[in-house]
Amino acid sequence: APVRKAVGLPPGTIQLDGGLMARDPAFLDCLLTAMQFGASGAPTHIQGETGVGKEGVARLLHHSSPRAHGPLIFVNCGALPSSLAHAELFGRERGSYTGATHEAPGLIEQAHGGTLFLDEVGELSVEDQARLLRVLETGSLRRLGAGRAREVDVRIISATHKSLWNRVLSGEFREDLYYRLC
Numbered sequence: 001a002p003v004r005k006a007v008g009l010p011p012g013t014i015q016l017d018g019g020l021m022a023r024d025p026a027f028l029d030c031l032l033t034a035m036q037f038g039a040s041g042a043p044t045h046i047q048g049e050t051g052v053g054k055e056g057v058a059r060l061l062h063h064s065s066p067r068a069h070g071p072l073i074f075v076n077c078g079a080l081p082s083s084l085a086h087a088e089l090f091g092r093e094r095g096s097y098t099g100a101t102h103e104a105p106g107l108i109e110q111a112h113g114g115t116l117f118l119d120e121v122g123e124l125s126v127e128d129q130a131r132l133l134r135v136l137e138t139g140s141l142r143r144l145g146a147g148r149a150r151e152v153d154v155r156i157i158s159a160t161h162k163s164l165w166n167r168v169l170s171g172e173f174r175e176d177l178y179y180r181l182c
Contacts, residue, residue, distance in 0.1 A: 031060060038064025043136060045121075045182045046159040054159040055119065062115040067155055070114025073107050078120035085128050091143035091150075108141055111154045121158035121181065122167045129174045132156075136180045156181065 037044065038061040046054045055074065062072045080088055091106030108116055118124075124132065135141050136156060140149040158181045160167075167173035 031057070034060050035064040037061065039066065041065060041067070041155055043156045043158070043181050045164065046157065047164065048159075048161065050161045054161075055117070058115075058117040058157045058159065061157055062117075062155075065115070065155065067114050071111050072115050072117065073111040074117045074119065075107050076119045078123040080123075082125050085125060086131070087144045089128060090131055090141050091146075093143050093145035103143070106141070106143065108135060108152055108154055109150065112152050113154075115155045115157055118156060118158040120160055122160045122162060122164050122173055126174065129177050133174065133177045133180060136177075 034057050046057050048054050089106045089108055091104055091109055093103050140151050142149045168175045168178050
């Protein structure tokens with residue numbers, strides 16, 4: 001994501017491909033660090049207040065990585081109904097529940113070869129946290145109703161506007177998953 005001077009914006013403003021702009025030297029340094037970290041391919045967690053640009057940083061991480069050619073899938077975990085989260089994230093097999101007339105890959109499989117951005121990851125159920133941990137540990141997942149696991153190659157970028165560590169301390173988030181994401 002090359003850096004360029006922004007045209008038509010206040011003097012000293014730098015724009016990164018993907019729409020992020022920085023004028024403050026500290027913020028620009030943060031974005032440049034994110035670009036360098038993007039190449040690592042490691043799971044990454046972004047914490048910040050609502051509206052600070054967590055999604056933009058996730059885009060920057062993806063586009064600065066070897067996975068830039070692959071898909072970038074966005075998921076708002078807070079908007080996933082707990083009853084459907086398993087099928088939405090991990091996929092489903094035909095007949096796994098009433099109305100499941102065909103198999104469907106989940107969002108994690110759809111991000112294969114690319115990046116999955118899990119916004120508000122702290123809102124996942126404890127059961128789905130365990131499933132996500134398995135993906136991070138083994139590179140495999142099991143669709144709802146499936147008898148076997150499927151291999152996936154995906155980078156996970158997560159974000160929250162609250163302290164994920166505080167959720168660990170309160171028992172709402174798995175400590176082992178916290179360390180895998182952070």
